[in-house]
Amino acid sequence: MNEQVAQLATINSGAFSLREVGKIYDPTGARVVALDNCSVDIHANEFVALVGPSGCGKSTLMNIMAGFDDLTSGAMYLDDVPLSTVERPAKPGPDRVVVFQHGALFPWMTVLDNVTYGLIRQGRMKKKEAAEYAYQFLDKAGGLNKVAEYFPGQISSGMQRRVEFIRALINDPKILLLDEPFRAMDTVTQARMHRYLLQMYQVFPKTIMFVTHDIDEAILLSDTVVVMTTRPGKIKLSAKVDLPRPRTPDMITSKEFLVLKKELLTAVHEEAKKAFERGERELA
Numbered sequence: 001m002n003e004q005v006a007q008l009a010t011i012n013s014g015a016f017s018l019r020e021v022g023k024i025y026d027p028t029g030a031r032v033v034a035l036d037n038c039s040v041d042i043h044a045n046e047f048v049a050l051v052g053p054s055g056c057g058k059s060t061l062m063n064i065m066a067g068f069d070d071l072t073s074g075a076m077y078l079d080d081v082p083l084s085t086v087e088r089p090a091k092p093g094p095d096r097v098v099v100f101q102h103g104a105l106f107p108w109m110t111v112l113d114n115v116t117y118g119l120i121r122q123g124r125m126k127k128k129e130a131a132e133y134a135y136q137f138l139d140k141a142g143g144l145n146k147v148a149e150y151f152p153g154q155i156s157s158g159m160q161r162r163v164e165f166i167r168a169l170i171n172d173p174k175i176l177l178l179d180e181p182f183r184a185m186d187t188v189t190q191a192r193m194h195r196y197l198l199q200m201y202q203v204f205p206k207t208i209m210f211v212t213h214d215i216d217e218a219i220l221l222s223d224t225v226v227v228m229t230t231r232p233g234k235i236k237l238s239a240k241v242d243l244p245r246p247r248t249p250d251m252i253t254s255k256e257f258l259v260l261k262k263e264l265l266t267a268v269h270e271e272a273k274k275a276f277e278r279g280e281r282e283l284a
């Protein structure tokens with residue numbers, strides 16, 4: 001069974017491709033071009049971080065990838081199969097699971113029931129089988145089996161977030177979409193969560209898209225950092241992170257880290273400055 005746990009969560013990773021994706025919001029005739037011609041290729045098992053100034057379209061892109069929102073031009077593919085085009089809007093699906101900034105565990109269910117919910121609901125396993133599987137999965141996920149019978153309110157916020165990752169992973173998505181999952185946490189908890197996510201990525205290597213505004217976090221965790229321009233959001237640059245895995249927190253003082261950080265900060269600050277200047281013009 002342990003082998004099954006390891007296999008299930010490693011085989012099913014997808015290559016994700018956004019081709020010239022555009023998004024125009026126009027609910028009341030006030031046309032907002034949120035995304036313009038965005039192309040990103042994420043390889044199977046690759047960890048990509050998406051950074052950019054506030055309002056540049058990170059959430060819009062994430063919502064399109066998740067199938068919560070339609071694109072207005074371009075297309076998106078999962079393993080070379082069209083997932084969404086202008087004519088065929090995408091729907092959310094179990095192949096793309098999102099973990100949001102604010103927790104989304106069901107407070108009235110135990111950790112075990114939260115984690116097995118998707119497996120049972122999708123008819124993939126019966127309750128007993130799902131529970132046995134989840135216990136082994138939770139054990140492999142840093143000993144979380146010890147809190148399986150607790151309710152979310154009885155465990156710390158960091159532990160809750162771990163359970164959310166595992167709830168997402170156990171459903172074996174092709175891509176995991178993480179929308180600033182550590183934003184609301186204090187720095188000590190954030191550092192712990194970084195270590196945990198890095199460890200889980202070693203155990204269950206998945207395709208991951210991680211939205212953040214924190215450059216250190218983006219470099220420490222990912223294989224590639226994609227920087228977006230200010231609105232309309234375009235891809236400004238895509239930089240490979242040339243640090244070995246397993247990653248360790250002390251890498252943030254390495255020369256490779258600092259050189260890349262400078263390049264990325266310069267790019268993000270350029271865009272933030274443009275956004276600020278446009279804000280001033282619009283107010284004038």
Ligand code: ADP
Pocket residue numbers: 025026027032033034052053054055056057058059060061231
């Ligand atoms: P980010 O996540 O990078 O902060 P968003 O994706 O939330 O940026 O927003 C990108 C742009 O699209 C912003 O200018 C925002 O005001 C606009 N926007 C987002 N959602 C809507 C909407 N539902 N209707 C109109 N404009 C929107």
